[in-house]
Amino acid sequence: MGLSKTIWAKPSEFLAKEQPENPVLFFSPAVLQATAHRFLAGFPGLVTYAVKSNPDEMVIANLDAAGIRGYDVASIHEIDLIRRVAPGASMHYNNPVRTRREITDAVEKGVRSFSVDSRSELAKLAGIVPPGAEISVRFKLPVQGAAYNFGAKFGATAELATELLAEADRLGYAPSLTFHPGTQCTDPLAWDAYIRTAAQITRDAGVRLQRLNVGGGFPSHRLNQIAPELESIFALIDRVTGEAFGADRPALVCEPGRGLVAESFTLATRVRAIRDDAHVFLNDGVYGGLAELPLIGIIDRTEVRDEDGARRAGAGRDRIVFGPTCDSVDRLPGELALPSDMEEGDFVLFHGLGAYSTATVTRFNGFGLLDIATVMSLTD
Numbered sequence: 062m063g064l065s066k067t068i069w070a071k072p073s074e075f076l077a078k079e080q081p082e083n084p085v086l087f088f089s090p091a092v093l094q095a096t097a098h099r100f101l102a103g104f105p106g107l108v109t110y111a112v113k114s115n116p117d118e119m120v121i122a123n124l125d126a127a128g129i130r131g132y133d134v135a136s137i138h139e140i141d142l143i144r145r146v147a148p149g150a151s152m153h154y155n156n157p158v159r160t161r162r163e164i165t166d167a168v169e170k171g172v173r174s175f176s177v178d179s180r181s182e183l184a185k186l187a188g189i190v191p192p193g194a195e196i197s198v199r200f201k202l203p204v205q206g207a208a209y210n211f212g213a214k215f216g217a218t219a220e221l222a223t224e225l226l227a228e229a230d231r232l233g234y235a236p237s238l239t240f241h242p243g244t245q246c247t248d249p250l251a252w253d254a255y256i257r258t259a260a261q262i263t264r265d266a267g268v269r270l271q272r273l274n275v276g277g278g279f280p281s282h283r284l285n286q287i288a289p290e291l292e293s294i295f296a297l298i299d300r301v302t303g304e305a306f307g308a309d310r311p312a313l314v315c316e317p318g319r320g321l322v323a324e325s326f327t328l329a330t331r332v333r334a335i336r337d338d339a340h341v342f343l344n345d346g347v348y349g350g351l352a353e354l355p356l357i358g359i360i361d362r363t364e365v366r367d368e369d370g371a372r373r374a375g376a377g378r379d380r381i382v383f384g385p386t387c388d389s390v391d392r393l394p395g396e397l398a399l400p401s402d403m404e405e406g407d408f409v410l411f412h413g414l415g416a417y418s419t420a421t422v423t424r425f426n427g428f429g430l431l432d433i434a435t436v437m438s439l440t441d
């Protein structure tokens with residue numbers, strides 16, 4: 062991945078001057094810091110960042126500068142990244158499956174918080190992690206409202222979570238609970254049942270809950286017609302925690318990935334061809350920066366610019382859009398309305414592409430080289 066040191070005014074300036082053949086991700090530090098401030102001002106607890114959603118060092122450095130002091134990490138590589146770029150930040154090792162070697166390394170590197178969702182992994186931790194550390198039991202509910210099922214892989218049932226929480230407490234760890242309601246949860250109610258179940262698990266386990274981590278899952282702006290309402294979600298989390306826990310209210314933690322980082326990047330792709338005036342072939346697709354679209358749906362916050370960077374203003378026309386590889390799954394879901402006057406060589410920009418884009422790019426079929434350029438503003 063290339064990284065240009067220059068700071069550009071806006072994407073159109075870069076595109077007109079550089080005429081990039083590869084896709085380009087435009088990064089706005091100002092938008093990232095503003096989003097971080099929105100979370101810090103509104104969320105009723107500790108705001109941490111899920112590193113996997115975009116592990117770029119510039120992202121971590123800007124979150125650190127904005128005042129983010131905790132990170133959800135899932136591997137030793139991510140732990141080392143945070144130690145290097147945001148020294149002093151706390152780390153929550155919230156991948157519930159780790160090797161003994163990884164646990165030992167993490168303890169040595171100063172990690173004091175671990176999630177768990179099984180008896181065997183709790184026993185593994187108990188042999189290595191000193192008492193006093195936080196053990197955060199991850200539980201799950203049958204899914205609803207999320208774009209993607211996060212309970213398919215991780216999370217104990219409420220019954221098992223009760224047992225694990227009581228055991229963590231008995232072993233001398235700070236007992237906490239965590240859940241992940243699913244990614245891109247536009248409905249605040251996704252958090253409601255989880256928080257109430259957390260309170261029930263706590264009562265059944267007979268412990269005093271230290272912290273409740275309400276996960277990631279905070280939505281980003283993907284569709285023009287649906288603007289996410291973060292403040293409504295924050296308010297619901299605050300209110301329901303009070304109602305469910307009463308006087309025994311635990312400290313709250315959140316660990317957004319998408320909700321923090323998505324808005325600060327715009328992906329500029331280029332039209333390789335418009336085949337017989339029908340199918341649009343872009344230079345990026347589902348093996349590159351657009352990997353998530355078939356999983357959680359299209360992003361229609363697009364704009365098209367010509368080779369001089371000027372905006373195409375033609376009426377929208379639904380098109381089938383393909384990526385550059387020869388695999389027939391390399392196609393964006395459904396159809397995308399794009400200006401009727403669009404031409405080969407134009408740029409198609411997708412806004413809100415900061416999460417799960419740089420992180421999951423492949424080099425399949427020789428494509429996927431992605432440049433990152435820093436801009437003052439993502440819009441004109």
Ligand SMILES: *Cc1c(COP(=O)(O)O)cnc(C)c1O
Nearest residue numbers: 111155244277278279317318319
């Ligand atoms: C991926 C992940 C997150 C971030 O999820 P988003 O939907 O991007 O907010 C948070 N916590 C855990 C444990 C995760 O695995």
